[in-house]
Amino acid sequence: MEVILGVSNRHVHLTEEDxxxxxxxxxLGVVKELVQPGQFSSDKQVAIKTEKRxxxxxxxxxxxxxxxxxxxxxxxxxxxxINPPIRNSGDLEGSAVVTIVGPLGxxxxxxxxxxxxxxxxxxxxxxxxxxxxxxxxxVKINSEKATIFEDVWIKESPDYTLELHIDxxxxxxxxxxxxxxxxxxxx
Amino acid sequence: MEVILGVSNRHVHLTEEDxxxxxxxxxLGVVKELVQPGQFSSDKQVAIKTEKRxxxxxxxxxxxxxxxxxxxxxxxxxxxxINPPIRNSGDLEGSAVVTIVGPLGxxxxxxxxxxxxxxxxxxxxxxxxxxxxxxxxxVKINSEKATIFEDVWIKESPDYTLELHIDxxxxxxxxxxxxxxxxxxxx
Numbered sequence: 001m002e003v004i005l006g007v008s009n010r011h012v013h014l015t016e017e018d019x020x021x022x023x024x025x026x027x028l029g030v031v032k033e034l035v036q037p038g039q040f041s042s043d044k045q046v047a048i049k050t051e052k053r054x055x056x057x058x059x060x061x062x063x064x065x066x067x068x069x070x071x072x073x074x075x076x077x078x079x080x081x082i083n084p085p086i087r088n089s090g091d092l093e094g095s096a097v098v099t100i101v102g103p104l105g106x107x108x109x110x111x112x113x114x115x116x117x118x119x120x121x122x123x124x125x126x127x128x129x130x131x132x133x134x135x136x137x138x139v140k141i142n143s144e145k146a147t148i149f150e151d152v153w154i155k156e157s158p159d160y161t162l163e164l165h166i167d168x169x170x171x172x173x174x175x176x177x178x179x180x181x182x183x184x185x186x187x
Numbered sequence: 188m189e190v191i192l193g194v195s196n197r198h199v200h201l202t203e204e205d206x207x208x209x210x211x212x213x214x215l216g217v218v219k220e221l222v223q224p225g226q227f228s229s230d231k232q233v234a235i236k237t238e239k240r241x242x243x244x245x246x247x248x249x250x251x252x253x254x255x256x257x258x259x260x261x262x263x264x265x266x267x268x269i270n271p272p273i274r275n276s277g278d279l280e281g282s283a284v285v286t287i288v289g290p291l292g293x294x295x296x297x298x299x300x301x302x303x304x305x306x307x308x309x310x311x312x313x314x315x316x317x318x319x320x321x322x323x324x325x326v327k328i329n330s331e332k333a334t335i336f337e338d339v340w341i342k343e344s345p346d347y348t349l350e351l352h353i354d355x356x357x358x359x360x361x362x363x364x365x366x367x368x369x370x371x372x373x374x
Contacts, residue, residue, distance in 0.1 A: 074359035075262060086331040086362070117332065144273040145304065145357075146337035170332075172261035173356035175273070 001129055001184040003119065003162045006035055007171035010076050011059045012046055012100060013069045013089075019060075022046060022102025028062050035163045036120055038063065047101040048072075048112075052081030054101070065090075070098055070112040073169040077114065087113040088153055115167060117152040119184070120160040129162075129184075139164060140183040147174035148185070188316055188371040190306065190349045193222055194358035197263050198246045199233055199287060200256045200276075206247075209233060209289025215249050222350045223307055225250065234288040235259075235299075239268030241288070252277075257285055257299040260356040264301065274300040275340055302354060304339040306371070307347040316349075316371075326351060327370040334361035335372070 019028065022044075029043035044060040048070055055076065067090055077084050077096070084096040096112040119137060126132055131154060139149045149170060164182055171177060206215065209231075216230035231247040235257060242263065254277055264271050264283070271283040283299040306324060313319055318341060326336045336357060351369055358364060 074362060075355065078359070144338070147357075148335040148337070150333035150335070151331070167360070168262065169356055169360035170334075172265070173354070173360040175261060 002181045003164050003184055004035065005164050005166070005171075005176055005178060005180045005182045007176065007178045008071065008115065008165055008167055009059070010048070010055070010070070010072045010168075011061050012048075012071075013061055013065045013067065014100075015066065015068050016064045018068045018100070018107045019064055021105040021107055022100065024104045028060070028064065030062065034061070036160055038159065044102075048080065049099040049101050049106075050080045050082055053079055055080065067092060068100070068107065068109065068111050069095075070100065071115045071167070072112055073167045074114055075169050077112075080112075082112060084112040084114050086116055088116050088118065088155070089113075115165070117149050117164070117166050117170065118155045119152055120163045120165065121154060121156050122158060122160050122162070123156055125162050126154070126156055134186065136187065138185040138187065139166075140185055141174040141176045141180075142183070143175040145173065145175050147176075149174075189368045190351050190371055191222065192351050192353070192358075192363055192365060192367045192369045194363065194365045195258065195302065195352055195354050196246070197235070197242070197257070197259045197355075198248050199235075199258075200248055200252045200254065201287075202253065202255050203251045205255045205287070205294045206251055208292040208294055209287065211291045215247070215251065217249065221248070223347055225346065231289075235267065236286040236288050236293075237267045237269055240266055242267065254279060255287070255294065255296065255298050256282075257287065258302045258354070259299055260354045261301055262356050264299075267299075269299060271299040271301050273303055275303050275305065275342070276300075302352070304336050304351070304353050304357065305342045306339055307350045307352065308341060308343050309345060309347050309349070310343055312349050313341070313343055321373065323374065325372040325374065326353075327372055328361040328363045328367075329370070330362040332360065332362050334363075336361075
């Protein structure tokens with residue numbers, strides 16, 4: 001079974017409340033539709049600020065969500081001087097405190113995580129690919145630095161379509177890039 | 188079989204000629220002995236310059252060698268705007284052109300590579316661990332982002348001792364760090 005790969009650079013999800021603090025009443029515009037239906041790269045960027053450093057031009061993804069979350073790589077976390085936990089999206093237990101800086105204001109809260117590798121899938125695709133009752137899979141990257149990623153979480157929703165998400169550390173280490181077809185291996 | 192891990196940050200090896208261009212007659216001092224016998228982190232740093240960017244404070248490793256080589260990660264290569272090949276150390280075929288900047292001069296030449304994952308081993312250790320006649324192994328990283336690295340080259344020399352070298356992309360992606368014990372898996 002092969003699926004398309006998306007390598008996620010550091011990015012931010014915002015609640016409506018935090019969005020208003022950062023950008024006021026300006027609408028959140030679409031720059032590019034993402035593979036997951038309804039999700040988009042927006043026309044808004046923020047800075048991520050810690051005591052150690054400020055990272056400029058971090059993209060806000062849309063639409064707005066019920067939680068504010070900053071997704072970084074381990075490499076980013078060293079640069080920022082924070083120690084975010086490895087989490088599935090939306091699970092902010094123990095997340096690292098950062099300040100999100102927009103043109104109109106700032107938000108400081110525990111919201112930074114390193115996202116688990118995960119496979120987006122619809123219920124129908126899960127059935128069709130024999131992955132019902134399976135929580136995790138492995139993924140094989142065939143490249144000059146061939147790599148097997150274990151503990152890849154399956155995330156099912158009627159709103160999802162088949163796509164594997166990894167971060168830039170995993171992508172760059174294995175020489176994999178957005179749009180590559182990668183191999184799913186069952187446990 | 189378990190071996191100790193060394194995660195290599197970007198670094199530079201220099202010939203005596205290039206060293207003199209950059210630093211003149213100043214001696215190359217030892218800051219810290221590395222795991223490989225005779226190798227050391229030196230008291231000298233250079234900048235790596237490309238058309239796109241300059242990376243400051245890149246460590247020179249000693250002793251001096253018969254070739255000048257800049258080892259970067261894929262992440263570094265994006266920042267620098269270069270496309271270095273994946274190579275074993277000392278194989279500079281197709282390497283990317285960068286400028287190495289020292290306090291007294293600069294050297295511009297094709298010398299930048301992304302190093303293959305590799306296992307240092309002595310002839311005796313190779314025999315003792317049943318790895319004679321084997322070119323490559325796999326390595327398992329047990330972490331919250333468990334990973335198997337394939338195509339890990341075995342580098343044998345009487346001057347080496349057992350140690351696995353990976354770069355910061357592989358280290359950060361798999362949450363592995365210098366000093367970890369990691370598992371060698373045979374093909």
